[in-house]
Amino acid sequence: xxxxxxxxxxxxxxxxxxxxxxxxxxxxxxxxxxxxxxxxxxxxxxxxxxxxxxxxxxxxxxxxxxxxxxxxxxxxxxxxxxxx
Amino acid sequence: xxxxxxxxxxxxxxxxxxxxxxxxxxxxxxxxxxxxxxxxxxxxxxxxxxxxxxxxxxxxxxxxxxxxxxxxxxxxxxxxxxxxxxxxxxxxxxxxxxxxxxxxxxxxxxxxxxxxxxxxxxxxxxxxxxxxxxxxxxxxxxxxxxxxxxxxxxxxxxxxxxxxxxxxxxxxxxxxxxxxxxxxxxxxxxxxxxxxxxxxxxxxxxxxxxxxxxxxxxxxxx
Numbered sequence: 046x047x048x049x050x051x052x053x054x055x056x057x058x059x060x061x062x063x064x065x066x067x068x069x070x071x072x073x074x075x076x077x078x079x080x081x082x083x084x085x086x087x088x089x090x091x092x093x094x095x096x097x098x099x100x101x102x103x104x105x106x107x108x109x110x111x112x113x114x115x116x117x118x119x120x121x122x123x124x125x126x127x128x129x
Numbered sequence: 130x131x132x133x134x135x136x137x138x139x140x141x142x143x144x145x146x147x148x149x150x151x152x153x154x155x156x157x158x159x160x161x162x163x164x165x166x167x168x169x170x171x172x173x174x175x176x177x178x179x180x181x182x183x184x185x186x187x188x189x190x191x192x193x194x195x196x197x198x199x200x201x202x203x204x205x206x207x208x209x210x211x212x213x214x215x216x217x218x219x220x221x222x223x224x225x226x227x228x229x230x231x232x233x234x235x236x237x238x239x240x241x242x243x244x245x246x247x248x249x250x251x252x253x254x255x256x257x258x259x260x261x262x263x264x265x266x267x268x269x270x271x272x273x274x275x276x277x278x279x280x281x282x283x284x285x286x287x288x289x290x291x292x293x294x295x296x297x298x299x300x301x302x303x304x305x306x307x308x309x310x311x312x313x314x315x316x317x318x319x320x321x322x323x324x325x326x327x328x329x330x331x332x333x334x335x336x337x338x339x340x341x342x343x344x345x346x347x348x349x350x351x
Binding site for chain 2: 055057058059061062065066069072073076078079082086
């Protein structure tokens with residue numbers, strides 16, 4: 046697994062636990078442990094996303110970073126990640 | 130209530146006109162949804178039937194959605210002897226038609242028993258009352274199950290799901306969470322139908338806390 050795929054995999058993992066934690070917080074909005082967990086991994090996700098996009102292009106359309114070309118269309122489509 | 134050693138029949142008297150039908154278990158009375166104000170105890174003593182009306186305490190004269198919250202002293206524990214045959218009537222008088230829900234006694238298993246006063250052998254009345262397909266003993270197929278007679282969930286509506294409050298515990302590492310499909314180990318139920326049998330996982334195979342990963346089975350949904 047190359048570095049890009051490793052990084053992408055980590056983003057998937059962190060995104061998943063954030064989503065799971067968000068579902069938990071929907072029913073436990075005052076759970077401090079869950080809030081701290083969410084905050085920690087939310088920060089982690091931002092770091093990973095910035096690292097990935099700075100190296101390999103935007104992960105989402107909103108990752109466009111002020112270039113003179115629309116980078117989103119040049120980044121891999123979801124089905125292209127495994128092919129890389 | 131005082132213990133009555135030889136109770137042969139037991140009737141509920143409802144303040145409502147509609148048929149009160151209540152479960153009678155060896156450990157006591159599980160009332161249904163109707164108001165109960167008194168019970169009639171028919172005790173058999175040397176062949177003679179004695180009627181004994183017992184008024185229920187005032188605080189119990191209210192409607193219960195189920196009897197699970199009924200105080201235990203309300204239950205006629207001990208009043209039901211081994212010779213118990215149970216039944217219920219619409220107005221407290223014997224000889225009424227079979228109730229809408231099966232009654233159970235210690236000896237009769239379930240279904241309407243052939244009590245000495247009130248016989249619930251009218252098959253058509255059972256069918257009309259929607260008590261299911263009759264069998265030889267008048268029981269619904271699903272109502273006579275092996276095992277303990279007293280169902281701890283008796284009185285609860287059928288097909289009601291529950292969701293316990295989820296604690297924040299058993300948090301997996303992100304890598305394991307993504308591969309397992311859940312962040313919480315308490316919700317981790319791998320599906321291995323061919324590898325997860327009760328023989329492998331033991332009697333606690335339904336309990337996620339007793340899952341044995343070494344046996345390759347989650348056992349949570351088998």
